[in-house]
Amino acid sequence: xxxxxxxxxxxxxxxxxxxxxxxxxxxxxxxxxxxxxxxxxxxxxxxxxxxxxxxxxxxxxxxxxxxxxxxxxxxxxxxxxxxxxxxxxxxxxxxxxxxxxxxxxxxxxxxxxxxxxxxxxxxxxxxxxxxxxxxxxxxxxxxxxxxxxxxxxxxxxxxxxxxxxxxxxxxxxxxxxxxxxxxxxxxxxxxxxxxxxxxxxxxxxxxxxxxxxxxxxxxxxxxxxxxxxxxxxxxxxxxxxxxxx
Amino acid sequence: xxxxxxxxxxxxxxxxxxxxxxxxxxxxxxxxxxxxxxxxxxxxxxxxxxxxxxxxxxxxxxxxxxxxxxxxxxxxxxxxxxxxxxxxxxxxxxxxxxxxxxxxxxxxxxxxxxxxxxxxxxxxxxxxxxxxxxxxxxxxxxxxxxxxxxxxxxxxxxxxxxxxxxxxxxxxxxxxxxxxxxxxxxxxxxxxxxxxxxxxxxxxxxxxxxxxxxxxxxxxxxxxxxxxxxxxxxxxxxxxxxxxxxxxxxxxxxxxxxxxxxxxxxxxxxxxxxxxxxxxxxxxxxxxxxxxxxxxxxxxxxxxxxxxxxxxxxxxxxxxxxxxxxxxxxxxxxxxxxxxxx
Numbered sequence: 001x002x003x004x005x006x007x008x009x010x011x012x013x014x015x016x017x018x019x020x021x022x023x024x025x026x027x028x029x030x031x032x033x034x035x036x037x038x039x040x041x042x043x044x045x046x047x048x049x050x051x052x053x054x055x056x057x058x059x060x061x062x063x064x065x066x067x068x069x070x071x072x073x074x075x076x077x078x079x080x081x082x083x084x085x086x087x088x089x090x091x092x093x094x095x096x097x098x099x100x101x102x103x104x105x106x107x108x109x110x111x112x113x114x115x116x117x118x119x120x121x122x123x124x125x126x127x128x129x130x131x132x133x134x135x136x137x138x139x140x141x142x143x144x145x146x147x148x149x150x151x152x153x154x155x156x157x158x159x160x161x162x163x164x165x166x167x168x169x170x171x172x173x174x175x176x177x178x179x180x181x182x183x184x185x186x187x188x189x190x191x192x193x194x195x196x197x198x199x200x201x202x203x204x205x206x207x208x209x210x211x212x213x214x215x216x217x218x219x220x221x222x223x224x225x226x227x228x229x230x231x232x233x234x235x236x237x238x239x240x241x242x243x244x245x
Numbered sequence: 246x247x248x249x250x251x252x253x254x255x256x257x258x259x260x261x262x263x264x265x266x267x268x269x270x271x272x273x274x275x276x277x278x279x280x281x282x283x284x285x286x287x288x289x290x291x292x293x294x295x296x297x298x299x300x301x302x303x304x305x306x307x308x309x310x311x312x313x314x315x316x317x318x319x320x321x322x323x324x325x326x327x328x329x330x331x332x333x334x335x336x337x338x339x340x341x342x343x344x345x346x347x348x349x350x351x352x353x354x355x356x357x358x359x360x361x362x363x364x365x366x367x368x369x370x371x372x373x374x375x376x377x378x379x380x381x382x383x384x385x386x387x388x389x390x391x392x393x394x395x396x397x398x399x400x401x402x403x404x405x406x407x408x409x410x411x412x413x414x415x416x417x418x419x420x421x422x423x424x425x426x427x428x429x430x431x432x433x434x435x436x437x438x439x440x441x442x443x444x445x446x447x448x449x450x451x452x453x454x455x456x457x458x459x460x461x462x463x464x465x466x467x468x469x470x471x472x473x474x475x476x477x478x479x480x481x482x483x484x485x486x487x488x489x490x491x492x493x494x495x496x497x498x499x500x501x502x503x504x505x506x507x508x509x510x511x512x513x514x515x516x517x518x519x520x521x522x523x524x525x526x527x528x529x530x531x532x533x534x535x536x537x538x539x540x541x542x543x544x545x546x547x548x549x550x551x552x553x554x555x556x557x558x559x560x561x562x563x564x565x566x567x568x569x570x571x572x573x574x575x576x577x578x579x580x581x582x583x584x585x586x587x
Contacts, residue, residue, distance in 0.1 A: 011424045012507070012509060013510070020472070048268050050271035052472075141272060201372060201373070201385075207272040
């Protein structure tokens with residue numbers, strides 16, 4: 001592959017700045033920081049921006065705007081600093097989301113622990129103490145892909161899909177954790193259950209999470225989880241939020 | 246109490262749609278909106294109003310509707326049988342729907358997505374910047390019998406116009422441009438892709454449309470190691486089964502399957518409208534040509550109103566023909582038109 005970062009056209013619909021050919025923490029950090037820098041430019045041709053795991057996307061009507069106009073400006077912006085070591089944008093949020101691990105609510109904890117080579121109690125301790133970052137949001141509205149967990153959590157997705165995990169399911173694979181937005185089939189293993197709702201269409205802020213936010217999933221008892229689900233109407237599922245400096 | 250359109254009955258996939266919502270890509274939500282956005286412009290031209298107003302999108306079949314006030318309507322997209330109190334209505338045309346009358350819209354005669362536009366648009370509450378349902382996101386829902394929808398204030402009064410439209414309902418040649426992963430497919434694979442006659446698979450919806458073909462699956466060089474990256478509507482993804490899947494307006498925002506190319510936005514209505522079994526071929530066009538084609542289409546879309554013509558009714562379709570005063574205004578051959586009092 002050619003060197004990164006590199007700029008690619010996305011059909012007639014925009015430009016993509018790719019910071020890597022595989023997931024890596026520095027490339028993810030670069031994509032998030034670079035997106036913030038692009039947004040700060042307020043280029044009139046840019047309709048909106050987003051990030052994937054290791055890239056920044058600029059939505060631009062390339063029929064109306066000659067791509068060179070933007071690629072030249074992007075190249076210049078890329079040269080202003082080393083994006084791989086850029087600090088993350090300020091004002092991010094740390095979300096602490098109470099999680100019920102294992103039990104009938106999250107039946108694949110033991111299986112995932114075995115795949116990671118630890119016993120179930122160790123798995124709960126590790127997952128509930130891990131502080132992970134929202135690497136990207138995608139697949140469904142507000143659905144976070146977070147990471148990275150320690151290397152022994154580089155467990156493969158299942159060959160056969162689980163028919164359906166519920167909304168709020170915490171699932172694991174490839175050193176990442178996902179909280180599902182909607183009930184969905186998945187190849188990731190269902191290790192915990194939260195009452196956090198990624199997407200609240202009727203709320204003033206329908207989508208709470210932003211790439212770069214940090215998350216942790218502290219373990220709570222079944223009784224505490226039941227109490228949260230009985231009382232929470234906000235969709236926060238008992239989550240605490242802390243603004244990161 | 247505002248005036249409403251009432252759904253007396255409808256097919257399983259009738260939704261409120263508009264041009265969709267922008268600004269939520271980073272948060273996992275694609276634009277959505279009408280599957281055939283050209284139809285929104287046609288409806289707007291027929292009613293002399295903004296293409297941003299919401300309409301009803303009807304997949305495969307329509308429904309039975311009634312309004313509480315005399316309402317201008319336009320019918321666009323996939324042609325469907327339409328009856329106003331049992332009298333046939335022309336498609337691609339504007340009409341007056343009197344209060345209390347019943348509008349019946351049946352199955353699509355060709356194509357997939359039909360649209361019912363109202364003068365003033367459908368005035369349901371705006372959700373995250375738009376009125377259109379985004380079904381895959383879980384925003385809004387398909388409509389059902391008994392639902393009433395508010396109608397916005399109508400500033401126009403013209404009806405009885407028609408818009409000649411090119412047939413975009415039966416597949417055909419779809420123009421695509423290279424995208425960020427096209428080069429992951431070798432030259433021979435790209436050539437075979439454009440030489441292949443595809444059929445629109447029955448598996449297709451607002452998220453994506455699968456294309457069937459005979460012959461070997463299409464495979465990219467690094468099929469399994471491509472890192473998940475941005476998806477835009479129009480991208481042609483080659484999934485594990487080697488069949489192309491054109492991503493539509495409600496697609497996911499990111500994906501890890503390689504994409505062989507991206508359909509020009511102006512050809513997306515043709516992909517959306519192709520019915521199951523329709524033949525489809527793909528043709529790469531060079532980037533500058535793609536830009537020119539798209540620019541031309543955008544300007545044509547903006548000036549559709551100049552192509553409007555009065556709807557000429559076929560006398561056979563006028564059920565009460567004899568009640569019309571057909572000779573009013575005829576000139577007498579014998580009387581002198583300049584004679585006072587004649």
